[in-house]
Amino acid sequence: MARFIVRRLTFMIFLLFIVSITAFLLFSVLPVDPASLSCGQHCTPEKIAANRIRLGYDQPLIQQYLTYMKGIFAGRNYGEGAQAFTCPAPSFGYSFYRGQCVTEMITNALPATISLTIGAAIIWLTMGIGLGVISAMNKGKFQDRVSTGLAIFGLSMPTFFIGLLLIYIFIIWLQIFPFPSYTPFLDNPFKWAQALILPWFTVAIVSAALYTRLTRDGMLETMSEDYVRLAISKGLPRRKVLVRYVLRGAITPIVTIAGLDIAVLLGGAIITESVFGLPGMGRLALNSVTDSDLPVIAGITLITAFIVVVANALVDILYAILDPRVRLES
Amino acid sequence: MSKNVLEVKNLSVSFNTADGEVHAVDNLSFDLQAGEVLAIVGESGSGKSVTASSIMGLLTAGNINLRGSIKLNEFEILGAKESEIRKLRGSDIAMVFQDPLSSLNPYYKVGVQIGEAYETHHPGASKEEVRNKVIEVMKKVGIPEPEKRIDSYPHEFSGGMRQRVVIAIALINDPKVLIADEPTTALDVTVQAQILDLMRDLQKTSNTSIILITHDLGVVAEMVDRVLVMYAGRAIEINEVKDIFTSPNHPYTKGLLSAVRSLDNGVREKLDTIPGTPPSLLNIPQGCAFNPRCSYQKWVGEKCLIQKPELISVGNSFSACYLSKADIDRMNNDDKPVVS
Numbered sequence: 001m002a003r004f005i006v007r008r009l010t011f012m013i014f015l016l017f018i019v020s021i022t023a024f025l026l027f028s029v030l031p032v033d034p035a036s037l038s039c040g041q042h043c044t045p046e047k048i049a050a051n052r053i054r055l056g057y058d059q060p061l062i063q064q065y066l067t068y069m070k071g072i073f074a075g076r077n078y079g080e081g082a083q084a085f086t087c088p089a090p091s092f093g094y095s096f097y098r099g100q101c102v103t104e105m106i107t108n109a110l111p112a113t114i115s116l117t118i119g120a121a122i123i124w125l126t127m128g129i130g131l132g133v134i135s136a137m138n139k140g141k142f143q144d145r146v147s148t149g150l151a152i153f154g155l156s157m158p159t160f161f162i163g164l165l166l167i168y169i170f171i172i173w174l175q176i177f178p179f180p181s182y183t184p185f186l187d188n189p190f191k192w193a194q195a196l197i198l199p200w201f202t203v204a205i206v207s208a209a210l211y212t213r214l215t216r217d218g219m220l221e222t223m224s225e226d227y228v229r230l231a232i233s234k235g236l237p238r239r240k241v242l243v244r245y246v247l248r249g250a251i252t253p254i255v256t257i258a259g260l261d262i263a264v265l266l267g268g269a270i271i272t273e274s275v276f277g278l279p280g281m282g283r284l285a286l287n288s289v290t291d292s293d294l295p296v297i298a299g300i301t302l303i304t305a306f307i308v309v310v311a312n313a314l315v316d317i318l319y320a321i322l323d324p325r326v327r328l329e330s
Numbered sequence: 331m332s333k334n335v336l337e338v339k340n341l342s343v344s345f346n347t348a349d350g351e352v353h354a355v356d357n358l359s360f361d362l363q364a365g366e367v368l369a370i371v372g373e374s375g376s377g378k379s380v381t382a383s384s385i386m387g388l389l390t391a392g393n394i395n396l397r398g399s400i401k402l403n404e405f406e407i408l409g410a411k412e413s414e415i416r417k418l419r420g421s422d423i424a425m426v427f428q429d430p431l432s433s434l435n436p437y438y439k440v441g442v443q444i445g446e447a448y449e450t451h452h453p454g455a456s457k458e459e460v461r462n463k464v465i466e467v468m469k470k471v472g473i474p475e476p477e478k479r480i481d482s483y484p485h486e487f488s489g490g491m492r493q494r495v496v497i498a499i500a501l502i503n504d505p506k507v508l509i510a511d512e513p514t515t516a517l518d519v520t521v522q523a524q525i526l527d528l529m530r531d532l533q534k535t536s537n538t539s540i541i542l543i544t545h546d547l548g549v550v551a552e553m554v555d556r557v558l559v560m561y562a563g564r565a566i567e568i569n570e571v572k573d574i575f576t577s578p579n580h581p582y583t584k585g586l587l588s589a590v591r592s593l594d595n596g597v598r599e600k601l602d603t604i605p606g607t608p609p610s611l612l613n614i615p616q617g618c619a620f621n622p623r624c625s626y627q628k629w630v631g632e633k634c635l636i637q638k639p640e641l642i643s644v645g646n647s648f649s650a651c652y653l654s655k656a657d658i659d660r661m662n663n664d665d666k667p668v669v670s
Binding site: 225226227229230231232233234235236237238245248249322323324325 | 433
């Protein structure tokens with residue numbers, strides 16, 4: 001098991017390295033010139049040239065990459081003399097558009113996104129797996145049709161539509177909640193939850209559908225397994241067969257997909273965050289793209305890639321814990 | 331006269347499907363005596379496994395119609411409450427399935443899976459007691475080093491060893507009836523012999539009655555007392571094993587026996603087959619279900635095409651065929667009607 005984890009982590013580092021190079025190369029060929037973007041209102045060619053040197057864009061590409069990577073581990077200094085400032089490690093560069101270190105912008109945006117993701121994941125997993133179990137246990141009956149119908153409804157609604165629908169119903173029409181304004185959890189947990197509950201359900205309704213299907217189909221497939229028949233013929237109670245045998249057999253693929261879904265969501269739920277005005281990674285990414293704020297986009301790309309790769313490794317390790325057969329093969 | 335542990339009377343099982351009602355088992359009656367080994371033989375789709383599942387009370391889906399009676403020690407299984415049948419399953423009546431590779435849950439250690447069968451029927455048992463019981467039964471079915479193997483996962487066992495685990499699960503509560511559904515089909519020939527030996531030994535020492543579902547007549551000859559032959563959901567012959575190989579009553583049984591290669595005569599002869607295929611259960615022929623494939627129908631005539639033959643006693647055996655005793659003897663002397 002230890003060897004399996006070490007090998008998995010080594011591969012993960014290699015993967016991140018490739019992602020960083022790809023991202024860096026992609027941004028270097030974009031027709032956007034950060035030197036002229038950060039030049040200000042009264043721009044002259046001389047100012048742009050000076051800017052280019054100040055930002056290091058005059059250096060060869062390989063040098064730029066090395067400086068960037070060094071910044072991640074050791075921090076990075078910008079400017080000279082009185083204007084000098086430092087973005088401490090891990091530094092993903094500096095946004096001249098906003099006048100802020102990228103890392104700082106990302107750390108400011110992460111809590112909202114993490115709050116959104118975790119809450120939504122809990123709701124969609126409960127909802128998705130719950131409906132899937134109900135469906136599978138009542139295959140072909142009324143309950144199955146209703147859960148499958150709900151799942152398809154959720155899947156086919158665009159995120160922004162569900163978001164706006166929830167805002168209309170709960171904020172404007174029923175007036176149960178005030179219009180959400182994000183409050184950090186530590187400041188006021190109640191307000192935090194109040195602001196997030198509609199975004200949670202927005203993400204959950206869209207995501208749950210897939211899990212309902214996965215759970216339902218996985219359970220139905222497992223139910224026809226010989227080992228489930230043997231469990232029944234042992235005389236085990238129905239509930240025990242259902243949980244220890246049927247659900248246990250269906251849960252492994254669900255864990256895999258949940259891990260990746262959560263990782264992707266941590267990179268920012270652009271639509272949901274925009275609809276509800278949440279100051280998270282998604283909105284940061286959207287704003288940066290609109291502003292052509294390259295360093296921020298690059299930073300978000302790398303962080304998102306990092307999260308996805310780590311989640312992938314975690315899923316693999318979890319998979320090995322869940323399935324004894326995988327452990328042996330490793 | 332020994333006591334019957336299991337009595338099946340007029341059992342009919344049918345499934346409602348989109349294509350119509352499928353009659354998997356039709357008016358089946360037989361009994362099983364204490365300590366007896368009964369084989370149920372027949373081609374795929376003849377209703378063997380459905381019969382086994384009905385006895386285990388496993389057929390509970392809404393599209394299944396069950397009629398008749400299945401009595402286990404005077405207890406009526408058909409129509410009994412699920413909670414009552416559950417008490418019988420795994421304790422009074424246990425089952426061994428065909429494929430040991432898929433019969434065990436890959437996620438749990440074998441000790442847990444064997445122990446579960448004991449715990450369910452002995453709710454107060456301590457962990458220590460369960461563990462000892464598991465080791466004892468693992469020893470009994472011939473799994474080496476049970477103290478160590480109890481913590482292994484199924485995939486760490488060979489096919490034969492896995493089938494021993496499945497048998498251990500079946501035997502841990504000393505069942506009165508053990509249903510083995512083709513227990514050796516998925517195993518290597520050498521392992522098959524070991525598993526059969528094991529089952530025969532266990533049967534002798536524990537006086538458990540066994541229903542052995544198989545299409546392997548070699549297995550039948552080796553360890554069975556009586557044979558029930560099924561065709562298209564009906565019993566067509568019930569006979570003592572010593573008689574069935576020498577003087578079968580039914581042309582179908584005769585056909586099955588001819589399809590087995592004999593090593594005795596040493597001649598490289600062509601293997602006999604029964605012409606045609608088993609009928610679709612959606613469309614069972616009128617009269618005797620076997621009539622389109624029967625070589626001896628000529629001796630009886632029209633009757634076979636019109637009316638279903640009932641299972642009637644022929645000497646001390648039973649047969650569902652209109653052939654007279656004289657014709658049966660002729661059949662067994664390899665006399666065949668002339669093909670015109």
